[in-house]
Amino acid sequence: MYVAVKGGEAAIANAHALLADRRRGDRSVPALRLDQIMEQLGLAVDRAMGEGSLYDRELAALALVQARGDLIEAIFLVRAYRTTLPRFGYSLPIDTGAMLIERRISATFKDLPGGQMLGPTFDYTHRLLDAAIVDGEVPAPVMREAEEAQAPRVTDLLGRQGLMEPDGETDPARAVGDLTREPLDFPLDRDLRLQALARGDEGFLLALGYSTQRGYGRSHPFVGEIRIGEVAVEFDVPELGFAVSLGRIRVTECQMVNQFKGSAKVPPQFTRGYGLVFGQAERKAMAMSLVDRALRAKEFGEDVVAPAQDEEFVISHSDNVQATGFVEHLKLPHYVDFQAELDLIRRMRAEHEAAAMQEAAE
Amino acid sequence: MQTQSSIDSSARKAALDVLAAAPSRALAELWDRWADKPVHKLVRGPETGLVMVRGRAGGGGAPFNLGEASVSRASVRIVSGEVGHGYCLGRDLAKAEAIAVIDALWQRDAAVVEAEIIEPLRALANGADQQRRNESAATRVDFFTMVRGDN
Numbered sequence: 001m002y003v004a005v006k007g008g009e010a011a012i013a014n015a016h017a018l019l020a021d022r023r024r025g026d027r028s029v030p031a032l033r034l035d036q037i038m039e040q041l042g043l044a045v046d047r048a049m050g051e052g053s054l055y056d057r058e059l060a061a062l063a064l065v066q067a068r069g070d071l072i073e074a075i076f077l078v079r080a081y082r083t084t085l086p087r088f089g090y091s092l093p094i095d096t097g098a099m100l101i102e103r104r105i106s107a108t109f110k111d112l113p114g115g116q117m118l119g120p121t122f123d124y125t126h127r128l129l130d131a132a133i134v135d136g137e138v139p140a141p142v143m144r145e146a147e148e149a150q151a152p153r154v155t156d157l158l159g160r161q162g163l164m165e166p167d168g169e170t171d172p173a174r175a176v177g178d179l180t181r182e183p184l185d186f187p188l189d190r191d192l193r194l195q196a197l198a199r200g201d202e203g204f205l206l207a208l209g210y211s212t213q214r215g216y217g218r219s220h221p222f223v224g225e226i227r228i229g230e231v232a233v234e235f236d237v238p239e240l241g242f243a244v245s246l247g248r249i250r251v252t253e254c255q256m257v258n259q260f261k262g263s264a265k266v267p268p269q270f271t272r273g274y275g276l277v278f279g280q281a282e283r284k285a286m287a288m289s290l291v292d293r294a295l296r297a298k299e300f301g302e303d304v305v306a307p308a309q310d311e312e313f314v315i316s317h318s319d320n321v322q323a324t325g326f327v328e329h330l331k332l333p334h335y336v337d338f339q340a341e342l343d344l345i346r347r348m349r350a351e352h353e354a355a356a357m358q359e360a361a362e
Numbered sequence: 363m364q365t366q367s368s369i370d371s372s373a374r375k376a377a378l379d380v381l382a383a384a385p386s387r388a389l390a391e392l393w394d395r396w397a398d399k400p401v402h403k404l405v406r407g408p409e410t411g412l413v414m415v416r417g418r419a420g421g422g423g424a425p426f427n428l429g430e431a432s433v434s435r436a437s438v439r440i441v442s443g444e445v446g447h448g449y450c451l452g453r454d455l456a457k458a459e460a461i462a463v464i465d466a467l468w469q470r471d472a473a474v475v476e477a478e479i480i481e482p483l484r485a486l487a488n489g490a491d492q493q494r495r496n497e498s499a500a501t502r503v504d505f506f507t508m509v510r511g512d513n
Binding site for chain 1 (some may be wrong): 366371372374375377378382409410411413414415416417418419420421422423424425426427428430431432433434435437441447449450451452453470491492493494495496497499500501502503505
């Protein structure tokens with residue numbers, strides 16, 4: 001039974017005014033501009049954008065400042081905003097092989113066509129706090145004449161020798177699953193799992209990926225390749241009759257190479273997990289690729305024994321907006337529910353007391 | 363063999379690709395300098411919406427939905443009758459409308475639009491990409507092997 005209780009309006013309005021005040025903070029400190037957030041907190045922006053599942057860096061920056069830097073709140077704001085816009089359609093699949101590469105590394109091959117480029121990485125830094133960056137001058141990056149080399153995906157190189165599980169056949173007649181349109185119905189195909197993982201919570205996927213390394217669904221992974229850079233988004237425009245580029249987006253791709261699988265028909269091959277995320281989000285892409293591989297257990301005839309291999313468990317709990325909604329709803333008034341629980345426990349205690357008295361009397 | 367219309371549409375696509383990728387400010391500056399802007403009527407938009415961006419499993423396999431991107435679009439008819447369409451990532455409605463007008467003009471007078479707008483934007487984009495490539499190239503690892511002992 002729901003009983004309407006009034007009386008909170010003034011408190012709510014004043015709480016929101018107080019929130020606005022605390023969000024802005026000390027007025028003698030200059031207010032943050034969105035371009036400052038986009039330029040200087042770029043990876044937080046990328047995370048809000050990736051898990052918000054909406055590529056728009058300026059909106060993600062606005063969400064971050066409105067959420068006072070609370071990433072999940074920012075992601076929630078981005079998700080809410082996307083529901084207000086019409087859907088023009090679906091892009092053609094992006095071609096990560098044609099990326100303008102900013103970073104590209106492989107832990108499996110030293111010498112790659114196109115080379116290994118570290119790019120703007122935290123790797124090999126000493127993780128020492130440096131107060132000097134606050135107002136220090138930053139020199140321009142070093143330049144070096146780029147060689148005109150193609151940088152094929154590493155998995156394509158090994159694939160040519162038959163050592164690597166191929167990308168798989170695509171059936172153009174098959175509709176691509178879209179969890180923003182249809183509720184999830186388990187078991188899922190890999191396309192829906194990849195969509196869910198791409199917008200899934202980084203912390204959750206990181207922990208699950210880590211669990212596979214520690215033995216809960218071991219798959220013996222190597223980073224075949226990580227690449228970060230910009231790719232064109234092509235869109236079929238009906239009024240033009242051909243596809244045009246809408247511009248470029250930055251993505252992070254991770255190819256995780258795992259131990260072998262074969263069958264009576266196919267000789268042993270490396271298997272693969274795949275990660276693809278909006279923006280620069282290397283940890284997330286790596287975690288996604290580990291979990292993608294773990295979730296392919298059934299496809300490879302592996303025993304499903306670990307949490308990371310349990311599709312329904314992983315995908316049902318990977319969305320941090322859903323998770324926070326259900327956890328946080330607990331703090332909303334449950335007075336009537338709780339009243340019923342109180343009545344119940346009083347009755348149970350009365351029965352307990354009566355039973356004890358009867359026992360004492362006998 | 364390519365037909366005339368497929369050559370035209372690939373050239374028109376190339377121009378639209380450059381326009382969509384152009385930084386808003388650079389495009390606005392070039393467009394401001396365009397002397398006799400045609401009177402145009404909006405056929406649709408400008409409006410902002412979403413395009414669901416797709417990737418491929420493993421990079422080259424079955425498509426999946428990666429996430430949405432904000433996109434602006436506009437369609438216009440200029441006085442001489444040509445209809446132009448503009449699409450670009452982001453929520454810059456003025457940019458989408460400018461692209462649509464430029465696309466209409468391109469159909470009327472491709473050579474001038476190419477020379478005055480497309481080519482400068484392409485040069486700008488190529489320069490920016492080259493700079494990005496050169497910055498990344500400086501972080502390229504030059505492996506060398508240390509030989510231990512005499513044999």
